[in-house]
Amino acid sequence: MTAPIQLTPALTAVTAPGNAADRVVKRRRILDILDHSGRDSLLLTSNTALTWYLDGSRVHISLAGDPIAALLVDRSGDHLVTFNNEAGRIEAEELPEGVNLHSIPWHGQLHASAAGLAVDGNPLLEAAVAGELRAARQQLLPAETARYAELSVDAAAAMTDVLTGATPETTEFQLVSELAARIVAVGAEPLVLLCNGAARSAFRHPLATHAPIGRRAMAVVCARRRGLVANVTRWVAFDAGTPQELDAEARIAAVEADIFRATVPGAKLNEVFAEIQDAYVRHGFGPEQWTLHHQGGPAGYAGRDPRVTADVADRMVLNQPFTWNPSGPGVKIEDTVLLTDSGLRVLTTDDRWPTTEVDGRRRPITLRP
Incomplete structure (x- = not known):
């Protein structure tokens, strides 16, 4: 040496x-x-x-x-x-x-x-x-918090830019390639890019294909810049949605609201995991839904640090970031948030994206260009 x-x-x-x-x-x-x-x-x-x-x-x-x-x-x-x-x-x-x-x-x-x-x-x-x-x-320091917030805003803006310009004829590969271009353009690295069009909505980790997205699609981005990883999921649709879809979207947002309420300083991650399991039952998804996809967990310098399970007893602390991602058949909601002394602050936000109020907080709904 x-x-x-x-x-x-x-x-x-x-x-x-x-x-x-x-x-x-x-x-x-x-x-x-x-x-x-x-x-x-x-x-x-x-x-x-x-x-x-x-x-x-x-x-x-x-x-x-x-x-x-x-x-x-x-x-x-x-x-x-x-x-x-x-x-x-x-x-x-x-x-x-x-x-x-x-x-x-x-x-x-x-x-x-x-x-x-x-x-x-x-x-x-x-x-x-x-x-x-x-x-x-666990606990982000001031400069880390600032650059994480900037990255999260950039990731959310990339979603808005790309999905606003999508059409039913846009292919999944076209959509994720445009997302990748925007993420790289802001100096970040696209660690995960997922997309499922209407024909593939059953898949929760949908790698893109050449299929057109059709009437409805989900896109997922995990973007890394200077070590920190911001995670966000968004939906776009080109019709009003079926009553079943709209109901499921509202219920998965209610599951997330229950998770957010459980995300408090001092609580253990496995306690939140138990709350997640109960929330699926409360909101009509059944007792097995949590088994079909991971539920997220602390974020920061890894996509999840770690994924929450019944075996992880870490206690949550102030200034710790999280990305929870409850999902059900054809629905999922995901943002990167920060636990602050005034509650959870959603980092992956873009004022151009449509939202609704859920438990006193603005949450994203399906974009209909």
Whole structure:
């Protein structure tokens, strides 16, 4: 491994991610984990952990691949290890102030090289403190909150732009390609793009096809920028809708309202999960509906961090983001929200989208261009 790379003035024209005040808090959170574990170093290797700790640095090339960097946090500082063919870009555009950059050959062993920087060569691994790291990410800091809100607005606006221009003849692939273009245009990465037209409304994770969307369609976007992921689902229709569809839309919004009421500081995620199960029954979807699709959970630096189940007992905290996504046959509702001291704040909003009031909150309804 080479010596730490020194920043050069010629490579600092692009402002790197990283809010200094937020990063101080994050480092303190990691040191607290080390103190509690009785260890002196921690190796971060997942995209979720790296982008959180580095405050939004892009540490990927392929969206489907592993990170091209690993980070050793010890009591002396932060040490980011990457391959020699990535080091120049990382140095110039992605390295927060105060992080030491180390380069290894492109064919080298990334994790082993980063671990080798530890004094004893045996750092604590992510898997050993997965719950502690998740807790460290729960509460967004001020700069994170601001950029998450901006991303969420951009994602919602992309939905409005694309679905307003759709027609029954628009194919699913055409619709998601236009969504992808708008997400990329605002500097984000489309991690998930889904669409089902009228003929495929039974599918809850509908990858796009060449089929026209027809009289009614659902679109889903999960967009990532500077590590944070905003999630949103919207519907478009070209007729008034059947009585059954309108009834189901109202009932799934009522399920969501029950979930929102249960999303309060101090409550456990598995308690919310139990409320979700009961809400489906209360609103006429039956006791098995929750088994047909995941229900969402905390959001932030992962699409769900984690998905809520009966086994997840994390307690919710202020300034924690969530994306709940209750669904039923032919219906689904999903937005990214933030738990604040004045209640839930919906982040993925666009004033151009039609809404209705549900339990005192404006919620999206089906767009009819």
